[in-house]
Amino acid sequence: MEIKSVILAAGKGTRMKSETPKVLHKIFDKTLLGYVLDSVKFASEAFVIVGHKAEEVTEYVNENYAFAKTVLQTPQLGTGHAVSMVCPALENFEGLVVILCGDTPLVREETMKNFVAEHIKSGADLTVMSTIFDNPTNYGRIIRSGNGALEKIVEEKDADAGQKAVKEVNAGIYCLNWAKIKPAFSQLTSSNAQGEYYLTDIIEWANRQGLSVQASVLEDSDEIYGINSRENLAIATRLMNQRKLHELMVSGVTIVDPASTWISQDTEIGADTVVYPSTYIEGSNNKIGKRCKIGPFAHLRGDVEVADDVKIGNFVEVKKSKIGAHTNACHLSYIGDSELGSNINIGAGTITANFNPLTRVKSKTVLKDNVKIGSNTVLVAPVTVEEGANVGAGSVITKNVPARALALTRGVLKVIEGWVKG
Ligand code: UD1
Ligand code: CA
Numbered sequence: 001m002e003i004k005s006v007i008l009a010a011g012k013g014t015r016m017k018s019e020t021p022k023v024l025h026k027i028f029d030k031t032l033l034g035y036v037l038d039s040v041k042f043a044s045e046a047f048v049i050v051g052h053k054a055e056e057v058t059e060y061v062n063e064n065y066a067f068a069k070t071v072l073q074t075p076q077l078g079t080g081h082a083v084s085m086v087c088p089a090l091e092n093f094e095g096l097v098v099i100l101c102g103d104t105p106l107v108r109e110e111t112m113k114n115f116v117a118e119h120i121k122s123g124a125d126l127t128v129m130s131t132i133f134d135n136p137t138n139y140g141r142i143i144r145s146g147n148g149a150l151e152k153i154v155e156e157k158d159a160d161a162g163q164k165a166v167k168e169v170n171a172g173i174y175c176l177n178w179a180k181i182k183p184a185f186s187q188l189t190s191s192n193a194q195g196e197y198y199l200t201d202i203i204e205w206a207n208r209q210g211l212s213v214q215a216s217v218l219e220d221s222d223e224i225y226g227i228n229s230r231e232n233l234a235i236a237t238r239l240m241n242q243r244k245l246h247e248l249m250v251s252g253v254t255i256v257d258p259a260s261t262w263i264s265q266d267t268e269i270g271a272d273t274v275v276y277p278s279t280y281i282e283g284s285n286n287k288i289g290k291r292c293k294i295g296p297f298a299h300l301r302g303d304v305e306v307a308d309d310v311k312i313g314n315f316v317e318v319k320k321s322k323i324g325a326h327t328n329a330c331h332l333s334y335i336g337d338s339e340l341g342s343n344i345n346i347g348a349g350t351i352t353a354n355f356n357p358l359t360r361v362k363s364k365t366v367l368k369d370n371v372k373i374g375s376n377t378v379l380v381a382p383v384t385v386e387e388g389a390n391v392g393a394g395s396v397i398t399k400n401v402p403a404r405a406l407a408l409t410r411g412v413l414k415v416i417e418g419w420v421k422g
Contacts, residue, residue, distance in 0.1 A: 002095035005043040009102030010051030021053040023102040028264035035105035078196025084185035119175040129173035131221040139169035153200035157193035347375035
């Protein structure tokens, strides 16, 4: 069955106190909205409902997600009103519509796939994801009848004391048989405490039509953790990091100190690699091989491909680079826009000068296999050091170095004897 997705992202996010729209805030290098879109990659099309700072969000979506487009909602009259904005585009759509919020970046693609599979298997017309919170304050409460059937969702502000005591809450994720539920969107009213058109009212509507509705309980409630403040953003970042470190450790990577190690989701690390404390690996497309030693105090910034048995030591920053097997960069270096072969030694304090601030052009440094770079070398890109060549310590390399040559730009050492009197 064809699946389309609707992502609600028109709200202002007042509590972020930011010029940036809430859904474009980032965890590691990826936006909150990016994580949510990635969780529904299996959909044939995604509609992102935008309102506040719509242009910025639209630009982001258009640049990064071919399967998604934005739909404008002005003014923002509530979550039900938001979803109704896609009715014209989905007028003749017969498949499933999966709805999520743009500010819950921890939801996993696997969870979304399972949720949709469960919806299909059950034969329901509408499935709501719920979860159990010890402190359910501010969430919509799941109200079930005596036999456990889903009756309705009541928002905090509309709930009586009995309803407020319910700990099962609406996760804000829904799967709808679109053709059956679509008529609800022209019939929602705003007669509630907030004067908004509530998406949650589609449940009572469906019940009144005799359609089949159900709530599916999500066990790991962290996955629907929503971002409303900078505090929430920090907590979500930590949760995402913990999840990643756990996965890596299960797959055979040693993380010496999980409390001080940060690794982005889109980072693969081979077994028996050891990541030492205070290492920060951000960005996407990082692939680190087996038996490597990373850190302490290493900073990998994305598009970093490291083969097996590599050492990246303290205060070494690597960006957009490939590093071959058995190559070492153990201390105080910057390696950017580079291609390093295997069995290379990068001396302490080596810098690839990849950026020309006058032309604003970034260029590449290529070091072939078995190259040895002396300490405190600057490799001014574009530059290539051919196979087996050596560079003497303290050199500034502005030209290509032939294979097996020695390149050296060091001034002649002067020793003045008797300089210190007395
Ligand atoms: C909503 C649910 C609540 C659920 C909670 C889960 C309703 C009425 N309530 O409450 O049951 O427990 O999510 O997080 O749906 N948005 C728009 N346009 C609007 C209004 C909101 O796009 O007109 C977007 C917001 O940007 C946000 C999302 O919808 O991403 C949720 O809106 P919000 O007002 O935060 O709903 P909650 O009060 O959290
Ligand atoms: Ca609200």
